[in-house]
Amino acid sequence: MNILDKIVIDKRKEVDLKKQLIPIEVFENTPFFNHKTISLSKKLRSSNTGIIAEFKRKSPSKSVINNTASVKDVAIGYELAGVCGMSVLTDEIYFGGTLDDLITAREHCNLPLLRKEFIIDEYQILEAKAFGADAILLIAAILTRAEIKQFSELAKSLKLDVLLEVHNEAELQKSIMPSLDLLGVNNRNLKTFEVSLETSKSLSKLIPDDFVKVSESGISSIEAIKELKPYGYQGFLIGENFMKTDNPGASATEFIKSLL
Numbered sequence: 001m002n003i004l005d006k007i008v009i010d011k012r013k014e015v016d017l018k019k020q021l022i023p024i025e026v027f028e029n030t031p032f033f034n035h036k037t038i039s040l041s042k043k044l045r046s047s048n049t050g051i052i053a054e055f056k057r058k059s060p061s062k063s064v065i066n067n068t069a070s071v072k073d074v075a076i077g078y079e080l081a082g083v084c085g086m087s088v089l090t091d092e093i094y095f096g097g098t099l100d101d102l103i104t105a106r107e108h109c110n111l112p113l114l115r116k117e118f119i120i121d122e123y124q125i126l127e128a129k130a131f132g133a134d135a136i137l138l139i140a141a142i143l144t145r146a147e148i149k150q151f152s153e154l155a156k157s158l159k160l161d162v163l164l165e166v167h168n169e170a171e172l173q174k175s176i177m178p179s180l181d182l183l184g185v186n187n188r189n190l191k192t193f194e195v196s197l198e199t200s201k202s203l204s205k206l207i208p209d210d211f212v213k214v215s216e217s218g219i220s221s222i223e224a225i226k227e228l229k230p231y232g233y234q235g236f237l238i239g240e241n242f243m244k245t246d247n248p249g250a251s252a253t254e255f256i257k258s259l260l
């Protein structure tokens with residue numbers, strides 16, 4: 001069994017348990033549920049840097065990345081740096097994140113917020129909205145086409161943007177549909193953790209122009225971004241490169257300065 005299979009098994013248990021504890025009516029009555037969302041795709045279309053900066057404490061591939069940074073400081077720092085959006089990991093077991101991180105980020109910045117989660121159930125999409133998200137991630141490797149359609153249509157009805165993540169051509173072909181806003185190519189294979197920017201380069205030509213193209217993972221230099229831009233990428237999702245430093249916000253500031 002690969003790590004992705006394990007994550008999905010644990011996620012199923014977690015969601016089934018939560019469903020028994022918190023009914024969706026609770027989400028529908030939260031202040032953020034009817035809040036106007038900020039579109040990540042629109043922001044990326046009009047940006048010349050396109051950085052989506054992530055809050056990530058640990059990961060299965062790297063174990064601890066940053067145990068001390070506060071989500072409040074990082075959200076404020078990322079916004080000051082001029083990033084286009086912030087991605088907040090909410091998976092606890094494998095990434096050390098929580099839904100509280102998402103709401104804390106919401107309270108301290110006006111950036112479009114992506115809930116970074118292994119979504120396998122509609123419940124998590126309602127939850128994302130209730131905790132202040134503007135966009136959700138759907139991972140093609142763990143969903144059928146029917147699920148991608150059902151989940152993305154629900155997200156759209158809640159005015160959430162949808163970032164669909166693929167890692168190869170088959171995942172991309174099975175996923176293309178009008179209810180998606182952003183198409184992300186993960187340079188990291190979630191089953192083996194191998195990272196290569198070539199994945200973004202080779203899949204770019206297969207992504208229709210109506211989607212905002214995002215290159216995800218393993219981006220640690222300005223050169224990488226300059227290399228990827230000619231392939232049509234308008235979004236660059238960066239986690240570790242900022243989070244591994246003492247001051248992720250300041251690192252993002254430096255990065256963006258040298259990009260402009």
Ligand SMILES: O=P(O)(O)OC[C@@H](O)[C@@H](O)c1c[nH]c2ccccc12
Binds near residue numbers: 116216
């Ligand atoms: O830290 P990196 O290599 O810059 O990667 C960030 C982000 O792309 C990565 O965290 C990620 C991309 N897709 C995911 C799906 C689930 C969990 C995490 C991810």
